[in-house]
Amino acid sequence: MSVYLFIIAMLLLPIGLAGLSLAPWVPTSRADFARINTHLKLKNGSVFYELGSGDGRVCRYIAKHNPQANVVGIELALPMYLIAVIQQKISPLKNLSYVHGNALTYNLSDADAIYTYALINTINEKLTPKFLKELTPGTRVISYQFGIKNWQGKQQVDRSGKSNTCLYVYEV
Numbered sequence: 307m308s309v310y311l312f313i314i315a316m317l318l319l320p321i322g323l324a325g326l327s328l329a330p331w332v333p334t335s336r337a338d339f340a341r342i343n344t345h346l347k348l349k350n351g352s353v354f355y356e357l358g359s360g361d362g363r364v365c366r367y368i369a370k371h372n373p374q375a376n377v378v379g380i381e382l383a384l385p386m387y388l389i390a391v392i393q394q395k396i397s398p399l400k401n402l403s404y405v406h407g408n409a410l411t412y413n414l415s416d417a418d419a420i421y422t423y424a425l426i427n428t429i430n431e432k433l434t435p436k437f438l439k440e441l442t443p444g445t446r447v448i449s450y451q452f453g454i455k456n457w458q459g460k461q462q463v464d465r466s467g468k469s470n471t472c473l474y475v476y477e478v
């Protein structure tokens with residue numbers, strides 16, 4: 307019994323620790339995938355990153371709907387990363403890959419579009435300075451549920467989804 311408890315604790319620990327970085331694992335509602343995809347405006351050869359890709363559900367949707375774009379999910383929690391990778395092994399998509407690592411230290415300078423579902427403080431204190439330092443003009447950033455304070459570039463708030471969750475859409 308204690309062995310099982312130990313295994314469960316070892317699986318949950320990395321998920322809990324990752325939750326202290328960007329956000330704990332809470333998935334984006336599938337009802338919002340289509341409007342996220344519309345706002346990303348991916349083109350031929352576009353590079354898309356999801357910061358904190360969880361089980362990979364958003365990345366898979368984006369990769370399927372944009373076969374011409376390069377989709378990369380970055381996930382810190384090993385169990386979540388492995389779920390996404392196993393799904394990719396079972397049903398591979400050529401334009402999709404995952405990185406097991408910290409999105410806060412990953413170089414995003416080649417990004418054309420970014421999606422994240424992170425907590426408001428994390429976005430404003432950790433992600434926004436990184437976006438401003440690394441992203442090139444024209445890069446689109448979409449944040450689910452939480453907005454960026456004092457953004458200077460173009461911005462739009464989409465409240466059109468059935469889930470009532472705001473999508474915050476920014477352009478560098």
Ligand SMILES: C[S@@+](CC[C@H](N)C(=O)[O-])C[C@H]1O[C@@H](n2cnc3c(N)ncnc32)[C@H](O)[C@@H]1O
Nearest residue numbers: 324327328331332333334358360381382408409
């Ligand atoms: C709110 S969940 C969103 C999951 C997924 N993006 C979705 O919308 O379904 C946040 C995810 O970010 C991951 N995470 C937290 N901190 C991270 C970091 N520094 N780098 C990469 N992933 C991180 C968590 O493990 C979790 O899977």
